Amino acid sequence: MKLHEYEAKRIFNENGIPIPKGIVTKTKLEDIEGPVVIKAQVLVGGRGKAGGILFADTLNEANSKIESLIGKEVKGEHVESLLIEEKIKILKEYYVGVVVDRNEKNNVVIFSTEGGVDIEEIARTSPEKIIKYPVEAGSEFLPYNARNMLKKAGLSSEEIPKVADIICKVYSAFKKMDGVLAEVNPLVITSEGKILAADAVLNVDDDAYFKHSYMEFEEFKKQEKSEFAYVELDGDIAVIGNGAGLTLASMDVVKEFGGNPACFLDIGGGATREIVKSALLKATARNSVKGAFINILGGITRCDEVSKGIVDVLKEKPELKFAVRMMGTNEKEGREILTKNNVSYENSMEDAAKALTKIINN
Incomplete structure (x- = not known):
C-alpha cells in the first residue's frame, strides 16, 4: 500500500527526520508566512513535470494555484488534497x-x-x-x-x-x-x-x-470501502478477473503477448452489474489506460451480470477497447448481450489477450 507524501513525512518526522513546515488542505488558505510550494497529493512519480508541484510568493497567488489543482488530474490521478510547505533554499x-x-x-x-x-x-x-x-x-x-x-x-x-x-x-x-x-x-x-x-x-x-493503525491512511480507507481488490500498476491494459489466481494468470497472459497490465482487479465472487461497472470505471479511470482485459469463470458470478456491467461502461467510454473471455453460469446469455452491443469475446484467455494487445500496440 502506497502512502501519500504527507503521511510518509509524518511518519518520518515521528522517527526524528526533519521535514519542512507544512499543512494539508483541500481549500484555499487564509494566510501564508512566506513563499510556499504547493504539492498535489497523488500516488504517482514525476508529478513535478506533470504540473503537480507549483510555487507561490503571495497569498493570492497561492490560492489561485490551489484552485487550479484541486479536482484536477495529474498523470491520471485525481487531486483531492494538497500539501502546502515553506519554500526552502x-x-x-x-x-x-x-x-x-x-x-x-x-x-x-x-x-x-x-x-x-x-x-x-x-x-x-x-x-x-x-x-x-x-x-x-x-x-x-x-x-x-x-x-x-x-x-x-x-x-x-x-x-x-x-x-x-x-x-x-x-x-x-x-x-x-x-x-x-x-x-x-x-x-x-x-x-x-x-x-x-x-x-x-x-x-x-x-x-x-x-x-499497525492503517485506518489513518487514505488508501487503506478507500480499500476498506471497496467491494473489490485493486492494485495499481504502470501499464495501459486493465486486467480484471473473478478470483485472485485467475486475475494473476490473466496478467501473465497479457504480459506474454506483449501487453503491460495497468492494474490487478479482482471483482470476487457473485459480482453484480453495479459492482462490475464500478470496477471497470475504477480500472480505466487513468488516461494512460487504453483497454481492459476481462476474464470470468462464472460460478456464483453470473456472466450476464458481468456483460451488463461491461455494456454500461462502454456507453460512458465508447473509446475503450475490450477483450472478454467468459465461461460458466449464464454464459450464453452473457455472450448474447455482448454480441448485441458489438463487444467481441473469445473462447480462451490466450486468444483474448492476443487480440487486445495487438489492437493496443498497433
Missing part, C-alpha cells in the same frame, strides 16, 4: 532509499549524491553514483554502515555524521512500518545548513495491517 540534494530485494531476500539501503531525480535514471546514466548496502535477514543496519556508504560516496567529514543519522532513521522507520519501499528524494542541505526531507515515499506491506 536548497544547497545540495541527495537520495536516500530502502527497498526489499525479494530475489536476495534482504533489505537494501541506497544512497546517491544525485538527489532530486529518479533513481532509475541515475542507475541508467551514472550507476557509479549509487551506493548500496544489503542488510542480511536477521542483521541490523548500524551507524558505521551508513558512514561507510557516505565515505564511498565522497561526502565531507562535516556532512557524514548528519546524513548518516538520517539514513539510519529512514531505515528504522522502514522496519517499524513493515515497509517495502522508503525514499527521501531529495534529502536536502539548505543554505542555512539544515538537513530536511524535502520529499518522502513510503510503501508498506498490506499483510502487516494487523500490526
Whole structure:
C-alpha cells in the first residue's frame, strides 16, 4: 500500500527526520508566512513535470494555484488534497532509499549524491553514483554502515555524521512500518545548513495491517470501502478477473503477448452489474489506460451480470477497447448481450489477450 507524501513525512518526522513546515488542505488558505510550494497529493512519480508541484510568493497567488489543482488530474490521478510547505533554499540534494530485494531476500539501503531525480535514471546514466548496502535477514543496519556508504560516496567529514543519522532513521522507520519501499528524494542541505526531507515515499506491506493503525491512511480507507481488490500498476491494459489466481494468470497472459497490465482487479465472487461497472470505471479511470482485459469463470458470478456491467461502461467510454473471455453460469446469455452491443469475446484467455494487445500496440 502506497502512502501519500504527507503521511510518509509524518511518519518520518515521528522517527526524528526533519521535514519542512507544512499543512494539508483541500481549500484555499487564509494566510501564508512566506513563499510556499504547493504539492498535489497523488500516488504517482514525476508529478513535478506533470504540473503537480507549483510555487507561490503571495497569498493570492497561492490560492489561485490551489484552485487550479484541486479536482484536477495529474498523470491520471485525481487531486483531492494538497500539501502546502515553506519554500526552502536548497544547497545540495541527495537520495536516500530502502527497498526489499525479494530475489536476495534482504533489505537494501541506497544512497546517491544525485538527489532530486529518479533513481532509475541515475542507475541508467551514472550507476557509479549509487551506493548500496544489503542488510542480511536477521542483521541490523548500524551507524558505521551508513558512514561507510557516505565515505564511498565522497561526502565531507562535516556532512557524514548528519546524513548518516538520517539514513539510519529512514531505515528504522522502514522496519517499524513493515515497509517495502522508503525514499527521501531529495534529502536536502539548505543554505542555512539544515538537513530536511524535502520529499518522502513510503510503501508498506498490506499483510502487516494487523500490526499497525492503517485506518489513518487514505488508501487503506478507500480499500476498506471497496467491494473489490485493486492494485495499481504502470501499464495501459486493465486486467480484471473473478478470483485472485485467475486475475494473476490473466496478467501473465497479457504480459506474454506483449501487453503491460495497468492494474490487478479482482471483482470476487457473485459480482453484480453495479459492482462490475464500478470496477471497470475504477480500472480505466487513468488516461494512460487504453483497454481492459476481462476474464470470468462464472460460478456464483453470473456472466450476464458481468456483460451488463461491461455494456454500461462502454456507453460512458465508447473509446475503450475490450477483450472478454467468459465461461460458466449464464454464459450464453452473457455472450448474447455482448454480441448485441458489438463487444467481441473469445473462447480462451490466450486468444483474448492476443487480440487486445495487438489492437493496443498497433
